[in-house]
Amino acid sequence: MNLLPFxxxxxxxxxxxxxxxxxxxxxxxxxxxxxxxxGAIGGLSAMIAWQLVQWELQPPVAFALCxxxxxxxxxxxxxxxxxxxxxxxxxxKAIATLGFALAILGTMLYAWNDKARTLRxxxxxxxxxxxxxxVNLTHVICLALAVAVVIAAVLALRYSALGxxxxxxxxxxxxxxxxxxxxxxxxxxxxxxSGAVAGVxxxxxxxxxxxxPAALTFFIIPVLATVVVGRFASLWLTLLxxxxxxxxxxxxxxxxxxxxxxxxxxxxxATAVILASRRRGVIPIGxxxx
Amino acid sequence: MNxxxxxxxxxxxxxALVALSGCTSPDRPGGGASGGSELACGLGxxxxxTGTPLKVAALATQSGGVxxxxxxxxxxxxxxxxNDNGGINGRPIVYQIGDDALDPTKTAQLAxxxxxxxxxxxxxxxxTFVGCDVANIELKKAGLxxxxxVGVPQACFESxxxxxxxxxxxxxxxxxxxYFIRNNQASxxxxxxxxxxxxxxxxxxxxxxxxKAKGVDLxxxxxxxxNERNWLPTISQLQQSGxxxxxIADPAPxxxxxxxxxxxxxxxxxxxxxxxxxxxxxxxxxxxxxxxxGFVANSELQLVTExxxxxxxxxxxxxxxxxxxxxxxDTFSQAGYLAGKIFVDTLLKVSDPAxxxxxxxxxxxxxxKGYTSDLLCAPWYYGEAEEHHxxxxxxxxxxxxxxxxxAEGCQDVDDPDMDAIKQAEQSKGLLVP
Numbered sequence: 070m071n072l073l074p075f076x077x078x079x080x081x082x083x084x085x086x087x088x089x090x091x092x093x094x095x096x097x098x099x100x101x102x103x104x105x106x107x108g109a110i111g112g113l114s115a116m117i118a119w120q121l122v123q124w125e126l127q128p129p130v131a132f133a134l135c136x137x138x139x140x141x142x143x144x145x146x147x148x149x150x151x152x153x154x155x156x157x158x159x160x161x162k163a164i165a166t167l168g169f170a171l172a173i174l175g176t177m178l179y180a181w182n183d184k185a186r187t188l189r190x191x192x193x194x195x196x197x198x199x200x201x202x203x204v205n206l207t208h209v210i211c212l213a214l215a216v217a218v219v220i221a222a223v224l225a226l227r228y229s230a231l232g233x234x235x236x237x238x239x240x241x242x243x244x245x246x247x248x249x250x251x252x253x254x255x256x257x258x259x260x261x262x263s264g265a266v267a268g269v270x271x272x273x274x275x276x277x278x279x280x281x282p283a284a285l286t287f288f289i290i291p292v293l294a295t296v297v298v299g300r301f302a303s304l305w306l307t308l309l310x311x312x313x314x315x316x317x318x319x320x321x322x323x324x325x326x327x328x329x330x331x332x333x334x335x336x337x338x339a340t341a342v343i344l345a346s347r348r349r350g351v352i353p354i355g356x357x358x359x
Numbered sequence: 360m361n362x363x364x365x366x367x368x369x370x371x372x373x374x375a376l377v378a379l380s381g382c383t384s385p386d387r388p389g390g391g392a393s394g395g396s397e398l399a400c401g402l403g404x405x406x407x408x409t410g411t412p413l414k415v416a417a418l419a420t421q422s423g424g425v426x427x428x429x430x431x432x433x434x435x436x437x438x439x440x441x442n443d444n445g446g447i448n449g450r451p452i453v454y455q456i457g458d459d460a461l462d463p464t465k466t467a468q469l470a471x472x473x474x475x476x477x478x479x480x481x482x483x484x485x486x487t488f489v490g491c492d493v494a495n496i497e498l499k500k501a502g503l504x505x506x507x508x509v510g511v512p513q514a515c516f517e518s519x520x521x522x523x524x525x526x527x528x529x530x531x532x533x534x535x536x537x538y539f540i541r542n543n544q545a546s547x548x549x550x551x552x553x554x555x556x557x558x559x560x561x562x563x564x565x566x567x568x569x570x571k572a573k574g575v576d577l578x579x580x581x582x583x584x585x586n587e588r589n590w591l592p593t594i595s596q597l598q599q600s601g602x603x604x605x606x607i608a609d610p611a612p613x614x615x616x617x618x619x620x621x622x623x624x625x626x627x628x629x630x631x632x633x634x635x636x637x638x639x640x641x642x643x644x645x646x647x648x649x650x651x652x653g654f655v656a657n658s659e660l661q662l663v664t665e666x667x668x669x670x671x672x673x674x675x676x677x678x679x680x681x682x683x684x685x686x687x688x689d690t691f692s693q694a695g696y697l698a699g700k701i702f703v704d705t706l707l708k709v710s711d712p713a714x715x716x717x718x719x720x721x722x723x724x725x726x727x728k729g730y731t732s733d734l735l736c737a738p739w740y741y742g743e744a745e746e747h748h749x750x751x752x753x754x755x756x757x758x759x760x761x762x763x764x765x766a767e768g769c770q771d772v773d774d775p776d777m778d779a780i781k782q783a784e785q786s787k788g789l790l791v792p
Contacts, residue, residue, distance in 0.1 A: 074624060078591050182687065183426045185615035185643040193623065203624050277623075278588050279616040283424055322592045331589060 073202040075323040076316065081208045083315020084215035085273050086335075089288070090295035090307040091218050092266030097301060098239040099259035102154055103163040105289055106146070106170035110264055111271025112285030113173050114139040116181055118272055119188045119280060128191060136268035142173075143264025147257055155242075170286060177282035188275040211273055218266065219308045226304075231258060291318070294335035298342050314338050398676050400440035401447070401703050408446025412453040413715060414478040415702070418469055418505075420488040423461030425610070427486040429687040430508030430695030431456045433674070434484025436681035437699035447703065448712035455479075459487050466490025467497065474501030480720040483702045484508040484695040491515035492557075503717060504724045504741070506702055508695035513561040522747035524694045524701070524739065526659040526772070528558060529565040531635035532608045534657045534753045534772045536566060539604040540573055541770075544631045547578045549602035551593065551617070553609050554582035562608045562635075568775050578602050585613070590620035597626070604631040611638040615646055622650045631655065636753070639663070640689035644758045654758045655766055660693045661734045662756055664763055668733030670700065697734050701727065729792035736769030740789040748780050749789075 089107060097103050114135040121131035146169055154162045196205035226232035234255045237245035246252045271285055278284065291314055298310025314335050322331035399405070415438070417431040435454050442451040457469035466487050473479050474497045482505035487494065491507075492514035498505060499520050510516055510523030526534070532550065539545035550566045553559040559582045570577040578600035581593060594617075597605065607614045614634045621627060633655035641663060647654060661671050674696040678688055686692065705723050709715060728740040736752035751774070755767040784790050 074595065075591055078589070082589075178422065178424070178426075182685070183424075183610070183612060184640060184687065185611035185638060185646050187615050187619050187646045187648065189619075189648065196623075196625070205623060279612065281612050281616075284586070284588060319589065319591065322589050323595065325592070325596070328592045329584065331592075332584075332586070 071201040072320065072323060073200045075319045077199070077202045077204055077208060079316035079319025080312060081211045081277060081315070082319065083312035084211040085270050085277070085311075086291050086295045086315055087215040087308045087311025088211070088218055088266060088273075089270040089292040090299060090311050091215075091222055091304060092263040092270070093289075093292055093296050094299060094301065094304065094307055095222060095235070096259045096263035097296070099235045100147070100151070100154070100238075100256045101159055101162060101242070102166060103159065103293075103296075104143075104263060105163055105166045105293075106143075106173060107263065107267045107292060108271075108289035109170040109173035109177075109282075109286040110139050110142050111267040111269075111274065111288065112282050113142065113177055113271070114268035115188060115271035115275035115280060115285055116177055116186075116282060119186050119275070120181075122188070132190075132272055135272060136265050139268025139271065140261045140265040143267065144257060144261040147260030151253070151256055151260070170289070174282055174286045177286075181282065183281075186280045188272065188280045190272070190276045193276055207273065207276055211277070214269070214273075215308060215311065219304050223304055231255065235259065291315075291335040294339035297339040300342070300346065310338070310342075398440060398444075398673070398680060400437060400444050400673070400677065401707060402441075402445030404445040405443070406445050408442050408444075408449055408451035410446065410449035410451065410712065413447055413450045413480060413706075413712075414453050414455070414476070415481055415483050416455045416457060416473045416476075416479050417482055417485045417508075418457050418459060418466055418473075418490065418494055419484075419486045420461050421456070421458035423459075425461055425488050427488050427509060427511075427691070428456070428458075429689055429691040430486035430698070431484040432682060432686045433678060433692040433695035434508060434699040436677050436686070437674075437696050437703075439681045440677050441699075441703050447706045447715065448709070450712045450715065452703075454483075459490055461489055463490045463493050467493040470494040470497035474498060474503055477717060479503065480715060480717045481505065481702065481724060482507075484698045485521075486511075486691065486695070487515075488512070491518055491521055494518075495520050501717075502721055504721050506698040506724065506741070508698040509691045512555075512557040514557055516748045517746040519743075519745050522741050522749065524660075524698045524750060525691070526636070526750040526753050527748070528608055528635050528637065529562045530748070530751050530772050530774060531637070531657045531659055531753065532562045532606050533565050533569050533774055534755070534770065535606040535633045535635060535655065536569055536575070537573075537770065537772060538655070538657075538755045538767060539631060539633070540575065541767075544604045545573075545575050547576045547600065547602045547604075549579035549597055549600055549605035549630075550577070550581070551579075551605065551607045551609065552582050553613070554584055559608070565774055565776065566606075569773060572773075572775060579605075583609070583613075587613075588616075590617050591624070593617070594621050594624055594626050597621075597630070598628070602630055605633065607632070607634045607638070609634070609637065611640065611643050614638045615643065618647050618651055618654075622648070627651070633657070636690050639756060639763065640687060641763070644763050645761050647758070649761070651758060652760075656756050656758075656763065658690060658754045658756050658763075659750060660690050660697065660754075662754060662763060662765055663688055663690060663693065670697070670732045670734050674734070693734055697732060700732070701730055701739065704730070728787075728789045731792075737771070738790045738792075740784070742783075742787060742789050744780075744783065746780060748777060749784075751777060751781075 118135040192206035295311040299307030318334040421428040438452040459466040485507040486509035495518035505521045507523040636659040639656040729738040752771040756763040757766040
């Protein structure tokens with residue numbers, strides 16, 4: 070069997086996991102909120118993008134608008150719920166976002182029937198053969214975008230004033246506030262960034278995978294595994310985790326005997342990382358928030 | 360700053376909403392095929408029915424991730440039209456749809472509730488994805504019958520008190536296989552289905568039996584997880600199998616995602632691709648794109664794009680006038696309309712509407728035989744039996760320029776498991792009025 074198509078597909082889905090993982094991680098590090106609605110926000114963005122394209126809006130305009138809608142939706146949630154979330158523990162913060170995810174999912178199921186939908190990016194029409202696999206421009210964009218976003222996020226966190234504020238909040242929220250960091254501004258920026266990333270991921274995933282509200286909402290599961298591999302701290306490990314999970318998932322699926330279990334790969338990888346971290350006396354979430 | 364950020368977010372969301380509301384929806388396929396002015400449902404006297412209401416209900420999966428309400432929605436539209444035209448000899452139909460939310464426990468509860476309400480005389484236009492078996496238990500105890508619009512699981516076709524108007528996924532898949540056999544395209548056949556008990560396995564069983572009986576080399580008969588996102592292994596298996604044709608017996612969104620994945624791998628090749636009636640709707644043909652020109656589907660009733668035929672024209676007109684603008688105009692909508700029409704036409708023959716109650720309605724429905732419609736390929740019947748599968752002759756369609764066009768007219772479908780049903784049709788004279 071030619072494994073190259075599986076390697077390409079794995080790297081592509083892995084890069085979307087990584088891209089979303091970066092969005093989830095930056096928000097988590099800044100606000101302490103593990104946003105379980107990340108997939109749903111991306112799903113809603115993709116569904117609206119599809120609707121706008123159906124209504125004959127120019128696809129690039131529709132996609133840009135939907136990334137903005139993703140950012141606005143996350144920002145709106147951050148603005149409304151942020152002050153309340155700041156006062157509760159992390160588990161309840163995550164549960165609050167789960168409620169938000171279900172509300173978005175319900176809205177999508179109400180607004181769109183379950184007929185077939187496809188969202189094709191113009192870049193997916195441009196393809197070339199590569200050793201028995203077929204690679205299209207969207208594949209390349211997915212991979213490049215994941216790497217670019219990680220590099221941009223690392224540089225921004227290290228060298229920009231906003232990045233320094235984000236790191237300050239990640240280290241000690243109360244102390245950062247006492248020292249004059251504009252906590253709300255930094256948090257809102259993180260919400261908007263995370264929402265925009267969710268919007269981009271949703272559109273890419275809809276093109277590469279299934280344009281369905283539930284499928285896109287539960288895309289958060291492999292993304293969470295990716296963030297676990299990044300130990301809720303490292304952008305680079307998140308990138309590698311996403312690519313690794315995508316690759317292993319795809320390669321496992323190529324093996325007929327194990328194919329049905331390929332969706333379990335993110336769980337297996339996340340569990341292995343957690344167990345390995347515990348053995349070394351490291352509890353990932355505690356490290357970040359301590 | 361918080362205030363300005365809030366204002367910014369509100370503005371951005373408002374802009375998005377304005378952008379959404381400013382866009383106009385394109386014309387619906389099939390819409391406006393017939394004007395509402397000559398719409399004469401039922402008695403067709405143009406007078407609102409004002410007599411004692413006749414209660415009718417439907418069980419449908421409307422939420423829970425699957426929306427199968429296309430059928431009862433069109434049944435309701437038809438009943439509304441009938442009520443505007445004299446009702447059932449003066450009695451208006453009050454129609455109630457129960458959503459089982461893809462939960463068989465809820466289907467059983469709803470069926471028990473309908474059974475307990477003695478004023479409900481029948482179920483019409485049902486479309487439950489999960490609960491025919493549990494519903495039938497309640498219906499049988501209560502002496503209540505269902506003219507189901509859309510039956511999907513095996514149990515819907517093997518119940519004493521449920522008679523679907525549609526052909527079902529197994530017949531639809533077998534119709535497709537036999538179409539390829541007739542066209543010499545089934546030397547190596549591949550089937551894909553959903554790994555769901557009483558549905559996908561039932562379809563796969565039929566494919567295996569018919570392939571064996573017809574000497575078809577079945578090179579793949581795979582059932583996939585309904586939540587599958589990665590179609591590459593399946594496409595890889597298909598390519599390695601050397602199949603000349605295949606049928607996908609999955610819901611339309613899954614079928615569309617399989618086609619998208621295949622297109623990305625440029626895996627169409629010389630294989631003749633097809634799907635069962637589950638993907639036969641106008642939106643599917645538009646969505647799959649020009650790469651899939653010639654894609655084939657089975658249609659369990661008249662082609663939705665057809666504009667001739669009394670019932671077909673009335674279905675389109677009823678949907679235009681009485682259904683929501685975004686209500687689907689698909690095969691299942693046709694089935695719901697037809698279930699309603701069979702019910703109304705049957706009860707209109709009862710001369711004294713005051714005598715209509717559950718007992719008399721059940722008796723009248725059981726006596727239905729040889730019911731013809733231009734939506735059907737062969738007469739439909741109810742009859743007293745432990746299984747009901749009257750619709751086993753279907754049509755084929757193919758995609759041309761993003762639209763479905765006829766590929767083949769009515770053909771009866773061979774299924775070894777239906778021999779007893781076909782024998783009963785003849786011996787009991789069920790095909791003649």
